[in-house]
Amino acid sequence: MLNKTQIKVRGYHLDLFQHVNNARYLEFIEEGRWAFFDEFFDDNDWMQQDLVWPVVNININFKSEANFGDVLEVQTRYTKIGNRSITMQQTIIKVPTNEIVVEADVTYVCFSKAAKAAIPFPDDFRQRVELSIAAFE
Incomplete structure (x- = not known):
């Protein structure tokens, strides 16, 4: 799945x-992740569970500048899932030129509020993510 x-x-x-x-790009990619989650999860049920998803690493590469009035598209997708961590690739492009402005990899973990620790992903979530990743391979 690719969210735009x-x-x-x-x-x-x-x-x-x-x-x-440069700090604004972090806000832009966060907005892209929230939009992705809105589309990926049903009725925000993931927010009702014991789980939270803290970001543990962001690698961001600035490719070109964006200016007042530009329309940017944040493209977000899953790229890798581990036992407790997951990585998303996010790209910001200028519309309509498709010029890449930013490329970022964002890693976060599946964290149990009750256990106060990172835990393995639930099986149903893992399966959905794996299907999403496979769609781009």
């Missing part, structure tokens, strides 16, 4: 150099 979320660059996204500040 569009964001229009506003004045408050800009820094002194009049391009999108």
